[in-house]
Amino acid sequence: MFIGAIGCEPLQLKRVNLEHSRTIDVYKRNGGYDAIKKVLGGMSPDDVINEVKKSALRGRGGAGFPTGMKWSFVPKDSPKPKYVVCNADESEPGTFKDRYLMERDPHMLIEGMLIAAYALGARINYIYTRGEYRYLINIMDAALDEARSAGLLGEKILGTDFSCDIYTHTGAGAYICGEETALLSSLEGLRGHPRMKPPFPAVSGLYACPTVVNNVETLTAVPDIIKMGGEAYQKLGTEKSGGTKVWSVSGHVNRPGVYELPMGYVDMEKFIMEDCQGILNDKKLKAVIPGGSSVYIMPAADITGKGVRMDYEGLVAAGSMVGSGGFIVMDETVDVFESTKNLIEFYKHESCGWCTPCREGTDWLVKVFKRIARGEGRPEDAQLILDLCDNIEGKSFCPLGDAAAWPIQSAIKKFPEDFKRHLAPLTMQTETEVAAD
């Protein structure tokens, strides 16, 4: 597996390949904790927020919300405590970047959180990881202990008036707990159900106090923004998508891995064919899901020769989204009906059950997909599936419902023949299958 940067100097992945990269010594020797020193050495909280605004950093958890703007929503005059919560739930299928960032460079996350906590006036902060990442908690806890011993956490950090602590917490293994409000409920010890928005967490989050929830990669970008300045960071990427982005590449490529690319990298075809060293076994590219399972699937025809630019605007123009950067490559052997069935089973399993359309809709969809897979598909099923998706999309309580509908809608639209094949009468299907064999 490859871990490294292409097309830019590594920022996020600067230390991941060093020996003992998890230790505070290696981190410090390679520029670590310089940013917090700079911050505490004379930057005001507003200065920090301004640099982050200038950097055009957008949330890497999936929604791509401008981070500086999110931070500025926290009411400064609120008498309540404020919290920074790191979203390390990373459950989006195809996404595994946060895991490597934390496993190999935990101090970068600590430093990022310290800076965020300073900017927002937060005293107590949490890292919430998914239940399956239990081992990461041990790594994070060890790093937190190191930082505490080094006077970088706790009372009067580096001899200043700034005091701050960070605690780890694991979920019990639910995708929905990656959604920021469900995460906060879970962190409070409640059932992991999303909460109503508004109020947004920035106003009323953890224990009804102002809270900023950021993805791991968002927070680990912050130390470099401080060190090089917001503007310089932005310039690494494009005007609206500043800096670099870490992609988790999986599927039918010769070199899967974790790739750091500058935002606006051109183009996707080159990335797959050269950087990821092409499709496995010299097969042909069939499709890419570029941003984790919840985004639209892209057929090869929308990629090959299209010069797709890899940033927020570029991917929207190309008919998909950056999402969480879970880059799933599929070759010509993939039956998109099957891969979509796999996804909808995931969403059904992970639907929290709070709202009607997502709970009942995903259950129904799975039953239809399974029936079709048993060879009992009916011609009208495609229409039924699309209608069910339409009845979920835009009507659910939280975005998980939409996330379940979108991949199906795009799969049927872009790969109708894969669906038709299953919906055709049984005899015809056997014929095609025989022909395919």
Added chain:
Amino acid sequence: MSTELIKVTINGKEFQVAKGARLIDVCREQGFNIPSFCYYADLALQASCRMCLVRIEKMPKLQTSCTITCTDGMVVTTESEEIEKAQRAMVEFLLANHPLDCPICDRGGECELQEMAFDWGNLEERFTERKNAQPEKYLSPIVANDPQRCILCKRCTRVCDEWMGEDAIEAGGRGANTVIGTFGGWLNCSECGNCIEVCPTGTLLDATYRHQARPWELQQTVTTCTYCSDGCQESVGSRAGEVMRVVARDRYVNGHNGEFLCIKGRFAHTFINDETRLRTPMIRYKKGGKLIPATWDEAVKFATRGLDKAAEAHGANSIAVVGSPRLTNESLYALKKFATELVGTENYTATDAFSLSPFFQNLGGQIATHRDIRHAKTIVLIGGEPEELQPFAGKQIRQAVRNGGAKLVIINSTPIRLKERATQFLHINPETEDAAVLAIFNQAHNELAARKMGVQETELIELRRTITNTEGDVVIMFGGEVSAEAQSLLAQMPYLFNKEGRRALLHPLPLYNNSVGATDMGLMYGKLGATEMLDAAGDSVHAMYVAGSFLPQHLTGREDSLGKLDFLVVQELFETETTRFADVVFPAASFAEADGTFTNSGGLVQRVRQTIPPVNQSKQDWVITAQLSKELGVDFGFQMSASAVFGEIAERIPAYAGLRYPLLKDETNPVQVKHATIEQRDLSQESEAIRARVEKMSDTATKINATPPVGHELFKIGTLTDKLPQMHLLASGNPKPPTLAVSPLYQITVDAGMKREAIGGD
């Protein structure tokens, strides 16, 4: 909500609405039908059913109107093709895994899901897959559960938490596997059944009514509950003279309690048609002999002769007249009239646990209704245990704290469960409630009171500060632990704490449905109290006329007192310890067979309506009294109509002046009687008496530290609750049955008697 008006446009029409109003409410008020399941007034917002979708200009996607607060200039569409498609889709989703077998469901015919399916359902079912099936089961002796009908609106879990403070049911599992369930598979709660009531589907069901009747066969009669002083409005469903169930569902009744009822009101109605109800009048011709059935004529004659004889031999005062505080105002009034105008005795009383007469005689302010409690800003609860004894008051307190941000100060010698919601809990030494009242009345006594109560003086200072810092209503509630003198001080407290922008309201916590009415009818102002009367039996009291029975607490240590009487006339539903010595027993009608009124602890006078004809040969209590008077030569002129009796009450009792049944018709707008208030008066005598008593209290009492378990009062077996077999299971600790799929009544034998009841009396 502010009074400022803003403009919203709904379906092209403009409306002025209060700023901050909820869109779904506004739409409905203006006559636009918005379907909903999860929205329920005064419960936390859920926004999960997605039925109430509307389109709002400038907002992406359809919006749930239950979560939207109106803003100025908002433009809303509630009816369009897009919206209808979405709403039909939600119903289709909700019905996908539903078994669609309404004909075998208890809720069929009064089910919100069924109704929604009529309005928003599709003719054809597109769902042809296998349904997720789950077995039916019991969650407790009185809550049956059919999980596959659940739409996960979570009304049940929210009332359990927010109303009851129990949190006994919650969702378990995830996604399509989510089920409403309990901790440990069995409900160990106060068994109020409110989850059943608010459930819009046939998921949570009344296990005592399981497969007993279809709702359309039932005659629904709105009446007032016969148990505690909360005076909940309920709808009694009867069929062919038999009471089948009691509900508070808002499609049938809309009282001050909303859809709230407690276990007793909702389930313990089986006494009404119980086979042990007295059938005919009975006469004991010889002391120590048997009660022998007689005709009404014979029994009335026998009774009047006996009473006459006693009066002749020992004078009018040797006859005592006693009424139960469960009777209607009409019956209690008739008794009082019988005692004072016909017999001319000074000895009359009601068999209440404690008397509120000192309170009403010194009343210096307004009585708080239950609605006032809900909207209070500060609640001071002295003694009492409303969560067990006045469950609706308990619910109002919880909601005042949780939804209204009220401060709750509890002064109690027992750490009652309600203290979990308290802002301040003064854990006092046993029997020092009077000291607390004294200190609230006059802070000069703080030091003494704190010492005797075993609390810090600062706690009393904090309590006073909470009261004097309140903007809005302070409600002072008290139980039977406070003495007569302390009641007088409490009654005058409005004079101490009323201020511009603050009202001090009072709310007594008596135990019976008509304790307040019994006081109003004057029955509590006789010479002797219930126990004194028993002590005087055979001495100065020689005959008694009792409507109802003495309480066990009156009779303990006086078991044979009634035997010392020359003559005893009793009106009852059942044979009791009081009828044991009766010379004549008349079968009396229960509240379900009576017309009349009850006055609750908030002073609301509410209608009791006949739901079934009198069982067996029973008659309403006031009818029996009137018959006796007639036999004694005095016609009370009641024309055999309860409303005529009430007319006389309104004429003679000032607090009820001007009232008539038609004015009490609408249970949605209950009428509060106008209890007379007196001027601020000098209470130095009373406070001195209390101070002297407090001085004598011990300095070294031991505190009670155990929180009493749920149901320790609620599940107590009384004459009425005894007739509900399930109550015996609860009273015996609510054991979890071996299998949840079969009714616990068939599985658990509490004792031989229970077994017989459970399997149908063979």
